[in-house]
Amino acid sequence: MKLDSKIPSGPLAEKWDKHRFEMKLVNPANKRKYSAIVVGSGLAGASAAASMAELGYNVSCFCFQDSPRRAHSIGAQGGINAAKNYQNDGDSVYRLFFDTIKGGDFRSREANTYRLAQVSVDIIDQCAAQGVPFAREYGGTLANRSFGGALVSRTFYARGQTGQQLLLGAYSALSRQIAAGKVKMFPRTEMLDLVLIDGHAKGIVVRDLVTGKISSHAADAVVLATGGYGRVFDLSTMGLGCNVTAVYKAYKKGALFANPCYTQIHPTCIPHTGEYQSKLTLMSESLRNDGRIWVPKNKDDKRPPNEIPEEERDYYLERKYPSYGNLAPRDISSRSAKEVCDEGRGVGKSGYSVYLDFADAINRLGKEVIEQRYGNLFDMYHLITDEDPYQVPMRIYPATHYTMGGLWVDYNLESNIPGLFVIGEANFSDHGANRLGASALMQGLADGYFILPYTIGDYFGRVGAQNVSSDREEFHQVEEAVTAQTKKLLSINGKRTVDSFHKALGEIMWEYVGMARNETGLKKALEMIPALREEFWRDVRVLGESNEMNNPLEKAGRVADFLEFAELFAVDALHREESCGAHFREEYQTKEGEAVRNDKKFAYVAAWEYKGIGNKPELHKEELEFESVELATRSYK
Amino acid sequence: MNLTLRVWRQKNAQDKGRMEKYEAHDISPDMSFLEMLDVVNEDLIKKGIDPIHFDHDCREGICGACSLVIDGIPHGKEHATTTCELRMRHFKDGDTITVEPFRAKAFPVIKDLMVDRSALDRIIQAGGFVSVNTGGAPDANAIPIFKDDAETAMDAAACIGCGACVAACKNASAMLFVSAKVGHLVNLPQGKVEARERVGKMVAQMDAEGFGNCSNYLECEAVCPKEISVKFISKMNRERMKAAVKM
Numbered sequence: 001m002k003l004d005s006k007i008p009s010g011p012l013a014e015k016w017d018k019h020r021f022e023m024k025l026v027n028p029a030n031k032r033k034y035s036a037i038v039v040g041s042g043l044a045g046a047s048a049a050a051s052m053a054e055l056g057y058n059v060s061c062f063c064f065q066d067s068p069r070r071a072h073s074i075g076a077q078g079g080i081n082a083a084k085n086y087q088n089d090g091d092s093v094y095r096l097f098f099d100t101i102k103g104g105d106f107r108s109r110e111a112n113t114y115r116l117a118q119v120s121v122d123i124i125d126q127c128a129a130q131g132v133p134f135a136r137e138y139g140g141t142l143a144n145r146s147f148g149g150a151l152v153s154r155t156f157y158a159r160g161q162t163g164q165q166l167l168l169g170a171y172s173a174l175s176r177q178i179a180a181g182k183v184k185m186f187p188r189t190e191m192l193d194l195v196l197i198d199g200h201a202k203g204i205v206v207r208d209l210v211t212g213k214i215s216s217h218a219a220d221a222v223v224l225a226t227g228g229y230g231r232v233f234d235l236s237t238m239g240l241g242c243n244v245t246a247v248y249k250a251y252k253k254g255a256l257f258a259n260p261c262y263t264q265i266h267p268t269c270i271p272h273t274g275e276y277q278s279k280l281t282l283m284s285e286s287l288r289n290d291g292r293i294w295v296p297k298n299k300d301d302k303r304p305p306n307e308i309p310e311e312e313r314d315y316y317l318e319r320k321y322p323s324y325g326n327l328a329p330r331d332i333s334s335r336s337a338k339e340v341c342d343e344g345r346g347v348g349k350s351g352y353s354v355y356l357d358f359a360d361a362i363n364r365l366g367k368e369v370i371e372q373r374y375g376n377l378f379d380m381y382h383l384i385t386d387e388d389p390y391q392v393p394m395r396i397y398p399a400t401h402y403t404m405g406g407l408w409v410d411y412n413l414e415s416n417i418p419g420l421f422v423i424g425e426a427n428f429s430d431h432g433a434n435r436l437g438a439s440a441l442m443q444g445l446a447d448g449y450f451i452l453p454y455t456i457g458d459y460f461g462r463v464g465a466q467n468v469s470s471d472r473e474e475f476h477q478v479e480e481a482v483t484a485q486t487k488k489l490l491s492i493n494g495k496r497t498v499d500s501f502h503k504a505l506g507e508i509m510w511e512y513v514g515m516a517r518n519e520t521g522l523k524k525a526l527e528m529i530p531a532l533r534e535e536f537w538r539d540v541r542v543l544g545e546s547n548e549m550n551n552p553l554e555k556a557g558r559v560a561d562f563l564e565f566a567e568l569f570a571v572d573a574l575h576r577e578e579s580c581g582a583h584f585r586e587e588y589q590t591k592e593g594e595a596v597r598n599d600k601k602f603a604y605v606a607a608w609e610y611k612g613i614g615n616k617p618e619l620h621k622e623e624l625e626f627e628s629v630e631l632a633t634r635s636y637k
Numbered sequence: 638m639n640l641t642l643r644v645w646r647q648k649n650a651q652d653k654g655r656m657e658k659y660e661a662h663d664i665s666p667d668m669s670f671l672e673m674l675d676v677v678n679e680d681l682i683k684k685g686i687d688p689i690h691f692d693h694d695c696r697e698g699i700c701g702a703c704s705l706v707i708d709g710i711p712h713g714k715e716h717a718t719t720t721c722e723l724r725m726r727h728f729k730d731g732d733t734i735t736v737e738p739f740r741a742k743a744f745p746v747i748k749d750l751m752v753d754r755s756a757l758d759r760i761i762q763a764g765g766f767v768s769v770n771t772g773g774a775p776d777a778n779a780i781p782i783f784k785d786d787a788e789t790a791m792d793a794a795a796c797i798g799c800g801a802c803v804a805a806c807k808n809a810s811a812m813l814f815v816s817a818k819v820g821h822l823v824n825l826p827q828g829k830v831e832a833r834e835r836v837g838k839m840v841a842q843m844d845a846e847g848f849g850n851c852s853n854y855l856e857c858e859a860v861c862p863k864e865i866s867v868k869f870i871s872k873m874n875r876e877r878m879k880a881a882v883k884m
Contacts, residue, residue: 164699
């Protein structure tokens with residue numbers, strides 16, 4: 001299979017303009033003849049559904065939550081990047097592009113990343129026009145803060161709830177189109193498979209989570225905006241419903257899965273406390289603007305933090321990376337935390353956490369300023385841990401967060417299956433091997449508001465309206481397969497709960513496919529995952545019926561997909577014999593423990609093709625060509 | 638610690654429903670309320686009993702999916718806390734805890750503790766937006782916004798749409814929810830343009846959905862996990878007056 005990324009020719013800065021001119025347009029009067037399915041209602045899904053409906057297309061939007069407003073984009077705290085240069089501190093489209101490519105450790109596509117930086121400025125305008133209550137200065141202009149991996153202040157924010165406010169903005173635009181009858185919304189409805197007709201994506205099969213009814217929906221194109229797969233680790237910062245099912249089912253239908261091993265471990269989360277734990281709570285990276293990260297210099301120092309004198313503290317990020325300090329990128333910060341804990345210098349009961357200390361900032365700026373900047377985060381921390389971060393340093397530890405990998409897409413955000421578009425976190429396109437903070441919100445909205453509505457029109461213009469009926473044989477076949485899987489899950493009646501399998505999978509992934517990986521561990525994981533999967537299909541217990549609201553049944557379907565997907569994840573991690581961004585292979589590091597990339601062998605996107613359960617997927621390579629940026633070793637020193 | 642739970646069980650919307658008693662063993666004070674329910678559910682599944690159904694997702698107090706009336710109070714008795722953030726350290730060994738769904742005519746029960754809150758979505762669809770299409774927005778700094786106004790708008794916009802305000806109200810009124818959206822948008826120049834029309838449409842939809850009227854009990858503010866102030870209800874009433882006078 002030849003992967004054609006369809007990157008337009010010409011200078012980097014002119015590609016998107018040129019492409020927009022070359023793409024086919026659909027006559028405004030004809031737009032209502034086309035229909036699109038959007039799966040997911042987060043930043044990418046809601047903004048895409050609303051924008052397409054505004055253009056005149058007929059949109060159906062599906063989400064498993066009870067309301068589109070609850071998609072997990074809502075959890076994002078810190079902010080959204082844009083190259084506005086409102087601070088006059090030397091920012092530009094090119095700098096945002098460069099920071100993103102460098103932050104991604106030179107494993108993303110130049111053209112996509114540049115376009116992302118270009119449209120970032122429009123996003124802020126759009127959101128302000130919708131009434132997103134961004135933070136403001138006294139003069140009434142927008143305020144900015146800094147984020148990891150950047151030396152400029154380009155992050156816009158709405159207290160510690162930026163994701164919530166941007167999502168509610170997109171949700172309001174979506175709501176307006178629902179009221180106008182241009183979007184038909186299907187909440188509490190889960191996509192269980194993709195339907196292809198003559199090789200094109202023309203519909204989906206879904207389960208109504210309230211009645212259990214399986215049904216088919218046809219359209220001229222399908223857009224997946226179903227988020228990331230971090231829950232393959234079980235414990236993560238993701239919402240508990242987040243899953244890989246939609247994209248994994250598309251993968252099984254022939255869509256290529258790109259770079260699944262690029263998974264970000266976020267450095268600032270509330271540490272794990274016990275077996276029962278269902279999720280890890282993120283503390284926004286913006287805290288690193290004012291918080292200083294440290295551990296005791298000596299091993300097993302059990303004194304309370306306030307009794308450890310200054311000279312016996314190791315501010316290890318400031319020591320190792322003097323120019324970026326506490327704002328070093330996420331992958332580096334996470335690994336450094338693991339290192340000091342592995343050395344026995346970690347703090348807290350488990351020894352697996354580090355301090356994030358605001359004492360200096362409170363002395364310098366006063367409690368009030370800190371409260372204004374981070375009040376809700378401090379409150380959340382206090383609620384969960386019963387410790388007051390105004391008095392004692394926070395304790396943090398890395399946790400699985402964002403997944404840079406996803407379905408492979410070309411410049412048009414179209415997968416290798418014609419008519420199947422993938423946007424937001426669900427695709428692989430813009431962040432390479434590591435995403436910078438405050439860039440996920442930017443990408444979700446860039447894809448949904450400003451890229452997909454154009455590129456999907458080009459597809460419609462090329463293939464024409466098809467008026468596919470969901471009564472066709474292809475839909476019936478998929479419905480039967482979906483129904484059969486549901487029946488099977490309910491009939492096993494074994495001994496172990498779905499959650500116990502999910503936990504066991506998470507433990508394998510964290511131990512062997514987590515923050516630092518090696519060949520031996522990955523091979524071990526590749527033996528353990530299929531064994532666990534086999535046990536699942538033999539011994540899982542799912543109670544209840546298929547024709548009712550049945551949570552464990554929903555979860556069982558998702559965990560079944562995670563149990564297959566985990567293997568693909570480990571295969572990718574094993575094949576990539578280099579360390580880059582969030583993918584750290586212990587065999588490939590310098591004496592100081594810095595990652596060693598291998599650009600000669602691995603400067604490509606690894607796109608995997610499904611070859612059957614338990615069979616090795618086939619690797620397809622998209623070589624990354626850098627015309628504008630020189631590949632260099634990342635340095636944040 | 639060990640606890641006794643009295644939980645509302647209802648198979649579906651047609652079922653009458655009843656309270657059931659369950660034991661919760663070895664509960665850690667660091668657990669969240671929902672993690673405690675997870676533990677109980679694992680136990681129920683092992684015994685062959687259908688687990689307790691409840692809505693939840695983010696488990697960090699922002700998505701608004703979790704609900705539950707705990708010992709008579711939506712989201713439990715801790716101030717400014719969603720059920721998913723509520724920790725078991727606020728309970729004592731041997732406690733009996735009563736867990737019920739949010740109750741309101743406009744929130745029919747789907748199963749057990751899960752209710753249908755789509756009426757809130759329909760209120761937003763009636764007018765909880767600025768009518769601006771994608772593209773063509775002016776530069777974000779073109780319209781300066783007084784910092785205090787932006788902060789007030791944000792105070793209101795912090796609403797997570799959980800519906801606790803409705804569940805706490807004797808009249809099952811959604812006034813706090815509606816006023817939070819009205820208050821968010823009317824404090825910003827972008828939202829002022831449609832202010833008059835918006836408030837009328839949203840209130841009309843609220844009435845059509847079967848929510849009750851506001852009679853100033855202020856229970857809504859007391860239970861709101863995001864501390865949305867009732868001053869937004871007064872503000873909304875002023876907006877309605879203004880709309881009536883100018884029409």
